[in-house]
Structure formats: structure tokens, C-alpha cells
Amino acid sequence: MSQILRHVIRRYSLNKTKPKPLSVWLTKDSNSADKDNKLAASNIGLEEEIHQAFISTYPQIVRDCIPRNWDNELTDVIARFDKLCNHAEANRTLYASPTLINAYRVLADKSQLTSKNMELVYILAWCFELSLLSLCMLDDVLDEEEMRWRKPTWHTLPNIGVTVAADIRLVHDSVWILLKKYFKNHPSYVALSDLLTDCIFKTCYGQTIDTNTASKFKIDRDVNLISMNTYKSIVKYKDSYGVFIYPTLAAMYLENNIDCNVIKTFGKILDKFTMQTQASNDMLDCYGNYSSFCRVGKDIEKGKCTWLSATTVQHASQKQLELFLKHYGKEELQCQEIVKNIYKEIGVVEKYYKYKSDLIRELEEDTQSIPDPRLHHLMHILIDTYINADEDFINN
Numbered sequence: 001m002s003q004i005l006r007h008v009i010r011r012y013s014l015n016k017t018k019p020k021p022l023s024v025w026l027t028k029d030s031n032s033a034d035k036d037n038k039l040a041a042s043n044i045g046l047e048e049e050i051h052q053a054f055i056s057t058y059p060q061i062v063r064d065c066i067p068r069n070w071d072n073e074l075t076d077v078i079a080r081f082d083k084l085c086n087h088a089e090a091n092r093t094l095y096a097s098p099t100l101i102n103a104y105r106v107l108a109d110k111s112q113l114t115s116k117n118m119e120l121v122y123i124l125a126w127c128f129e130l131s132l133l134s135l136c137m138l139d140d141v142l143d144e145e146e147m148r149w150r151k152p153t154w155h156t157l158p159n160i161g162v163t164v165a166a167d168i169r170l171v172h173d174s175v176w177i178l179l180k181k182y183f184k185n186h187p188s189y190v191a192l193s194d195l196l197t198d199c200i201f202k203t204c205y206g207q208t209i210d211t212n213t214a215s216k217f218k219i220d221r222d223v224n225l226i227s228m229n230t231y232k233s234i235v236k237y238k239d240s241y242g243v244f245i246y247p248t249l250a251a252m253y254l255e256n257n258i259d260c261n262v263i264k265t266f267g268k269i270l271d272k273f274t275m276q277t278q279a280s281n282d283m284l285d286c287y288g289n290y291s292s293f294c295r296v297g298k299d300i301e302k303g304k305c306t307w308l309s310a311t312t313v314q315h316a317s318q319k320q321l322e323l324f325l326k327h328y329g330k331e332e333l334q335c336q337e338i339v340k341n342i343y344k345e346i347g348v349v350e351k352y353y354k355y356k357s358d359l360i361r362e363l364e365e366d367t368q369s370i371p372d373p374r375l376h377h378l379m380h381i382l383i384d385t386y387i388n389a390d391e392d393f394i395n396n
Contacts, residue, residue: 046098054101054122058090061126064181065174081174084154084167088133092149095132096247097125098385103251106378112255123182124192124250127175131196132242134171135203137164142211143302172200188253195253199246206238210305217303218329223321226309226328232275234305240274248378259372266375269366273379276359277386279307283352286340287393300336303329308348315346349393360387 046054062085066078104121105113139145140153141164147153155164175196183189209230217225224230245267252258285297286308299306312324324342327335343349360383367379 046101050101050105053118054097054125055090057119057122057126061123061130061178065130065178066170067177077170080167081170084171087151087154087157088149094129095243096128097122099244099382100125100128100247100251102381103248103378104254106374106381107251107257108255117254120182120186121251121254123178124254125247127179127196128199128242128247128250130171130178131175131200132203134168134175135200135207135242137168137171139207142207143298187256191253192250195246195250199242202237202241203239206234206236210234210238213305214303214329217305221325223313223325226303226305227313228310230305231307231310235275235278236271239278240271243277244270244274244382262370262372262375265370269363269370269379272359272366273363273382273387275307276356279352279355280386282306282308283349283393286343287349289393300328300339301331307352308343311348311351312342312346315351316342320345356387363387 062082065085066081067074068078101121108117136148137154140148141155145153146156154160154167155162160167176193179189179193179196183192186192213225213230213234216222248266248270249263252263282299285299285306288297298304299308309328313321316324320342324339327338330336363379363383367376370376
């Protein structure tokens with residue numbers, strides 16, 4: 001077993017963590033009074049020098065995402081797009097780019113890590129981020145979210161509202177403009193285009209499952225809608241492909257080193273990995289310290305299928321489960337307190353820490369089945385970045 005994994009397993013076998021800097025989770029508005037103390041969540045998993053180089057390409061990305069040499073008829077369209085990109089800003093929580101950039105740096109030969117090649121890596125990473133930005137904007141509308149990245153969501157701003165649909169489409173289409181401009185003559189252009197298309201489709205599938213199960217549960221109270229099987233389907237499609245599997249595959253295409261058998265095996269490992277990262281997010285929704293996480297949890301009142309609900313279905317007694325099904329997915333504070341009390345009774349926080357510790361061991365065993373040591377290194381980076389991250393939980 002590697003020294004890194006031994007350290008991580010030893011650390012989490014105690015089932016206890018201490019708070020990490022708030023920058024792990026959040027980014028403040030660039031116009032906020034405490035700008036100097038900006039929470040830079042976007043650099044999670046990236047060395048500072050690499051992070052800054054990546055972020056510095058954002059103005060270029062925004063410029064090239066939309067045609068700017070057309071007649072003045074599009075002046076307002078371009079101005080609105082620029083305003084949206086400025087609102088989203090580069091120093092937001094980034095999803096796919098740390099995986100893609102780290103994967104390329106690990107997989108590529110040192111001779112390939114030129115400034116020209118790294119610029120292409122950054123541009124491709126922004127293609128993924130823009131596709132996921134469009135999906136986040138859609139998710140915010142579907143979930144009626146009022147805050148993201150510590151600022152009001154785009155659709156809640158004055159004079160936006162339902163016209164956000166046009167903005168979502170603009171951001172989505174900008175991905176293909178960017179990809180064509182920089183990768184049209186690349187040998188993997190078609191493969192990368194197909195990959196991004198599939199990424200968007202699969203993430204949309206996950207969003208649909210997530211939204212439909214929550215709305216159906218409020219009506220049917222069907223325990224299967226908040227079970228572990230449903231949860232795994234949501235995470236697989238909504239998070240795993242877009243944040244970990246396809247960015248890694250994109251790096252392999254850039255590096256021109258595709259092994260279908262390795263991809264299949266590593267993809268299954270990343271599925272398990274994503275389960276934990278989403279479980280952490282679900283725990284923070286319920287127990288996250290607002291001063292750190294800056295988010296009011298709504299999963300309980302919305303009846304979302306989460307790691308907590310799925311774990312409750314697995315471990316609750318019959319009496320607890322009946323009470324849970326009766327009160328889960330309701331807005332009344334009394335109902336939410338009953339649900340949280342059931343979480344406490346079954347020890348959901350303790351189960352989460354054990355799950356986290358056990359998963360690290362399992363990931364190490366699974367990774368050993370892959371012959372490529374570079375992928376071992378990549379998995380260690382991902383574990384140290386995402387799983388070896390301390391959550392700031394309030395007392396439950």
C-alpha cells in the first residue's frame with residue numbers, strides 16, 4: 001500500500017476531522033468588502049502556479065466564446081453574455097478542470113508539458129466548465145436556488161427571470177464555438193466533441209432523475225425513490241461522468257493514449273469515488289456550518305434522494321422508517337427536526353465517517369488492479385484533494 005494511502009487511512013480510521021480553511025468550499029464575490037480574504041474554492045486540487053495560469057486564461061475564453069466581429073445588431077447579446085460570465089467569474093467553484101488538468105499533467109510525458117500544450121489543456125478544461133455552468137444554471141432554476149458561489153443565482157437577478165433559458169443556451173453553445181476554434185485540426189477533435197456532448201446528456205439524465213424522484217416522493221411517499229439504488233443512479237449520471245470520468249478521458253485523448261480496458265476499469269473506480277464526494281456534499285447540506293459553507297440546506301424539505309436518506313432507509317427500524325417517510329420532504333420545521341432526530345438516532349454522522357474510511361481502503365485495492373502507475377498517482381491526488389478534505393460540520 002502506498003505511503004499516501006496509509007497516511008489517509010490512518011487519519012480517517014479515527015472517524016474524526018478538524019475544519020479545513022473555508023477556501024475548500026467557497027468563493028466570495030469579487031466585489032465584497034473583504035476581497036483580500038477571498039475564498040478561492042476554484043483552486044482545489046491544483047498547485048497555486050497552475051491554478052493562476054488556468055484562471056488567467058478566463059478573459060480569453062470569454063472573448064472567444066461568442067462571435068464579436070458581427071454587425072452592431074448583436075451588441076446587446078454580447079454585452080449580456082459578458083455580464084453573465086463576469087457574474088460567474090473565474091474564481092468560482094470549479095468542477096471538471098482540476099481533474100482534467102491534473103490528469104494531463106500526470107499522464108503526459110514531461111516533454112509534452114509545454115506552455116502551448118498546457119494552454120490547450122486549459123481551454124479544454126474551460127469547455128467542460130462552461131458546459132457544467134449551463135447545467136448548474138438549469139439546476140438552480142429547477143431547485144429554485146437563490147444562492148450559488150456566495151452570490152445570488154443568475155435567474156434571480158433583476159430583469160432575468162425566465163429569460164435565463166436563453167442565457168443557458170448561449171453558454172451551452174459557446175462550448176462548441178470554443179472547441180472548434182482551438183481543436184478543429186486536432187486529431188482528437190471529433191472524439192472530444194462527442195465526449196462533451198455525451199457529458200452534457202448524461203448530466204442532464206442525472207438532473208432529471210434527481211428532480212423527478214424528489215417531486216414524486218412528495219406525492220407517493222415511495223421508499224424506493226430515496227433508496228441507495230436511486231442515489232447511485234443520480235450520482236453516476238449527475239456527477240461522476242461530468243466531474244471525474246470524462247475529464248480524465250479528455251486528458252487521455254489530448255495525450256493520445258487511449259486504452260479502452262483501462263478506461264472501463266478506472267471509470268468504475270471513479271464511480272465509487274464520486275459517491276463519496278456527493279455524500280460529503282449531502283452531509284454539508286444538512287450539517288454544514290453556514291459561516292463556512294454559506295448555504296442553507298434544503299434537501300430535507302425538498303424530499304431529495306441523498307446519501308443521508310438512502311442510509312436511513314438501509315438502517316432505520318420499521319418504526320423510524322415509517323416516521324421518516326411521513327415527515328421527509330415537508331417544509332414544516334417540526335417535520336425537518338423529526339427527520340434530523342432520526343438521523344441522530346441511527347448515527348448517520350458516525351456512519352458517514354466509517355463509510356469514508358472504508359472507501360479509502362477499497363479505492364486503494366481497486367487501483368492496484370490497474371497496471372499503469374500514473375493512474376495510481378492520479379487516484380492519490382484525487383483522494384488527497386476530495387476525500388482527504390475536512391468537513392466543517394455543526395453539532396448534530
